[in-house]
Amino acid sequence: MGRLCSSRYERQARQLGFARIAGLDEVGRGALFGPVVAAAVILDPARRIHGLDDSKKLSAERREELAVRIRERALAWAIGEVDAGRIDAWNIRQASHQAMLLALAALKVSPDYLLIDAETLETPIAQKPLIHGDSRSFSIAAASIIAKQARDAMMDRWAGVYPHYGFERNRGYATADHLEALRRHGPTPHHRFSFAPVREAACWAASATQTLLPLAGPGQGNPQ
Numbered sequence: 001m002g003r004l005c006s007s008r009y010e011r012q013a014r015q016l017g018f019a020r021i022a023g024l025d026e027v028g029r030g031a032l033f034g035p036v037v038a039a040a041v042i043l044d045p046a047r048r049i050h051g052l053d054d055s056k057k058l059s060a061e062r063r064e065e066l067a068v069r070i071r072e073r074a075l076a077w078a079i080g081e082v083d084a085g086r087i088d089a090w091n092i093r094q095a096s097h098q099a100m101l102l103a104l105a106a107l108k109v110s111p112d113y114l115l116i117d118a119e120t121l122e123t124p125i126a127q128k129p130l131i132h133g134d135s136r137s138f139s140i141a142a143a144s145i146i147a148k149q150a151r152d153a154m155m156d157r158w159a160g161v162y163p164h165y166g167f168e169r170n171r172g173y174a175t176a177d178h179l180e181a182l183r184r185h186g187p188t189p190h191h192r193f194s195f196a197p198v199r200e201a202a203c204w205a206a207s208a209t210q211t212l213l214p215l216a217g218p219g220q221g222n223p224q
Contacts, residue, residue, distance in 0.1 A: 022111035023139025033172035035081040038099035039147035047073040054134040055148040078106035088194040
């Protein structure tokens with residue numbers, strides 16, 4: 001049976017006495033390049049937004065339309081990001097949690113209840129993790145859309161800095177064109193070196209550089 005995105009979990013929270021319910025989700029968890037980005041959204045139950053669903057199910061045009069409505073109608077929304085360096089220093093799960101906590105802290109309205117896509121956060125705020133929450137809860141779906149739009153915009157900007165990698169198309173994920181670019185050009189400083197394809201590309205690039213170094217010959221040795 002397919003999952004239906006609805007306000008069911010928000011209604012249940014309100015029946016328990018909660019009033020400011022924030023949905024949280026992240027994007028970029030599986031990417032090889034760039035930050036993991038999270039969003040927190042507190043929807044206004046008096047200003048419904050039709051068509052909310054998992055951002056992965058929506059076209060780019062539809063996501064943009066909904067993102068505009070969410071930003072206009074939500075009681076509050078915010079994003080948080082954790083860059084590739086910290087992803088490598090920690091791990092992607094911890095980095096995702098930190099991005100969510102940053103988004104949560106940036107909200108202009110303090111929530112009293114959290115709906116989170118498949119995760120539990122270290123916070124005293126009451127919360128409910130939902131597997132496939134972005135397909136089941138309007139609040140989490142709204143967060144997934146805001147996070148996706150924010151990260152896509154970042155990747156469009158990075159595409160201008162590193163034009164060989166096709167970030168405007170692959171968004172930093174391990175597509176065939178991105179993997180080929182890694183083999184040809186090696187990783188950038190903003191790739192995630194703790195991820196195997198990037199680590200392997202870095203090792204190959206280092207090995208190729210050493211192979212191309214000239215061997216010392218007459219007159220090329222160290223001065224005496």
